[in-house]
Amino acid sequence: MKEQYQIAVELLQKLIQTQSFSSEEHNTAAIIEGWLKDHGVTFNRTQNNVWAVNKYFDENKPTILLNSHHDTVRPNKGYTNDPYDAFIEGDKLYGLGSNDAGGCLVSLLSTFVHFYEQKNMKYNLAVAATAEEESSGPNGLNSILGILPEIDFAIVGEPTEMHLAIAEKGLLVIDAYAKGIAGHAAHENTEKCHYECHSRYRVD
Numbered sequence: 001m002k003e004q005y006q007i008a009v010e011l012l013q014k015l016i017q018t019q020s021f022s023s024e025e026h027n028t029a030a031i032i033e034g035w036l037k038d039h040g041v042t043f044n045r046t047q048n049n050v051w052a053v054n055k056y057f058d059e060n061k062p063t064i065l066l067n068s069h070h071d072t073v074r075p076n077k078g079y080t081n082d083p084y085d086a087f088i089e090g091d092k093l094y095g096l097g098s099n100d101a102g103g104c105l106v107s108l109l110s111t112f113v114h115f116y117e118q119k120n121m122k123y124n125l126a127v128a129a130t131a132e133e134e135s136s137g138p139n140g141l142n143s144i145l146g147i148l149p150e151i152d153f154a155i156v157g158e159p160t161e162m163h164l165a166i167a168e169k170g171l172l173v174i175d176a177y178a179k180g181i182a183g184h185a186a187h188e189n190t191e192k193c194h195y196e197c198h199s200r201y202r203v204d
């Protein structure tokens with residue numbers, strides 16, 4: 001049997017190879033559904049959000065949600081590699097969404113299937129691979145919070161270099177144009193923004 005690590009890496013490569021811009025995540029949602037099915041997990045899909053709870057879910061126990069997103073932003077022109085070629089060089093896997101948030105997502109999904117059939121856990125586990133995170137769209141995690149069982153605690157996967165972030169700084173959305181080198185909060189980019197930012201900038 002393949003190691004869970006290898007299985008997670010292969011899922012991540014499939015997700016990278018499949019375009020999943022915010023609100024267009026139907027193909028990656030289908031991949032995640034297939035992966036959960038292969039692991040014997042009974043899951044639900046609400047639009048492009050795929051979610052499940054542990055096999056021995058007990059409503060008298062508190063529930064921990066494992067969440068991350070499978071949508072990506074569009075690749076910027078600064079890409080020197082094919083953003084959809086999920087190749088491994090050294091100990092790094094490259095590709096659009098590998099870091100934000102594919103790596104976290106496949107780790108959380110693997111954690112979930114590891115505990116899925118375990119009996120007598122102190123907590124329930126729920127997992128949600130959600131959509132429209134990058135666009136803060138209406139059909140992402142927010143849209144299923146009323147459908148999921150009541151959540152007592154959540155672990156949300158985002159690229160934080162394994163540092164625990166206990167709160168979100170906030171979200172500021174500006175419609176503007178900018179000249180300069182495109183970037184992302186996850187990367188070092190020392191060039192100053194000269195306004196006219198073309199597209200919506202997230203500050204997170």
Ligand SMILES: [Zn+2]
Nearest residue numbers: 100101133158
């Ligand atoms: Zn993210």
